[in-house]
Amino acid sequence: MKFGPFNWYQICSSIKKVSETELKMAHMLINHLSKTFDPTMYKDDHREQLASLIQKKIMGEEINVPQIVNKSSVLDLMSALQASLNSYKKIEETKKIKTKRKSSAKQIFTGAEDTA
Template identity: 35%
Template sequence: MHTVWKGSISFGLVNIPVKLHTATENKDIKLRQLHKDCNTPISYKKVCEGCNKEVKDEDIVKAYEYAKNKFVVLDAEELENLRKENEDKAVEIIDFVKIEEIDPIYFDRSYFLSPDATGSKAYSLLRKTLEESGKIGVAKIVIRSKEQLAIVRVYKDSLVMETILFPDEVRNVVDVPNIPSEQTVVKKELDTALLLVKQLTTVFEPTKYTDEYRTSLMELIEEKKNSSTVTASDRQNPMPDNVMDLMTALQASLDKTKKKPTRKKKTAKAKTS
């Protein structure tokens, strides 16, 4: 499993060297965009609106737009120093709370935590402590240059870290339009609704839920792939300027060696004449 972060988690004086692994994966089916006339994939270029020309990566800087068309340019070195300054810090569990106290709207992404070679004993201690206390740890961590609030909890036999949103990242519910004010509910309707809930109440089994749209889409793709409806591009995709096909490189080398002796012979004849 790919490691996305290495560091340590501490609670009190206990320090646990750990690795972070992405716990979930996006199963969305990615569809390419093709030119309708020739079925060639569409590419996107970085173009400067002011100069109306394509811009290379090395000519791009990062900036914060604090007002319309007014920017504060941030130097790459400044950003890198700021990132290192925060990433070098260990993840410290600052509080222990009950998971029921955190509304699901705050949860973001999940990561598996695995102990480093020397961290198994401390890892087991934290896992057992969380199990016995019935609590989860609240911590801070910097991932990909962004400081994240996170919780550490037990999931089966492992520790899981889940990033959660900061309070100012959750929009205020009062800004949601057309929310009805509290109204009197007809008792008969409520009783019927509660009866329906009771009939549909069960134990949560995640394996019984599947993405029916994704399954149907893959079936359609396989059906078209195995039929005569498969299309191919009329031409090969142009290769990037900095990438050369191996056969092309070999042929160019052969052509270059063939041309050298030919030039020498012509030069020699010219001198003789």
């Protein structure tokens, strides 16, 4: 099954004015990437697993269903933000300490006093 043919100019011009070259390029790209749908290229894993389970049930085998653990992946945004800010403060403090060390080392070598 292939979708088409569309009046590309009518569709694109109703959305936004496009140049003729842009329209031709879009049309060529869509035609180049379009192909017929082949359902044999796809495999329905869910259907196969379900059929297997049904067959096992018919044969009288016991079916073990794994327990679903309800994990909450919701983050506490306030604590994440606070942790981020704390790490930023630590970086800033480290920069200040390094700057103080550099200025004190400069004073030692040049003999200048820090007026700050």
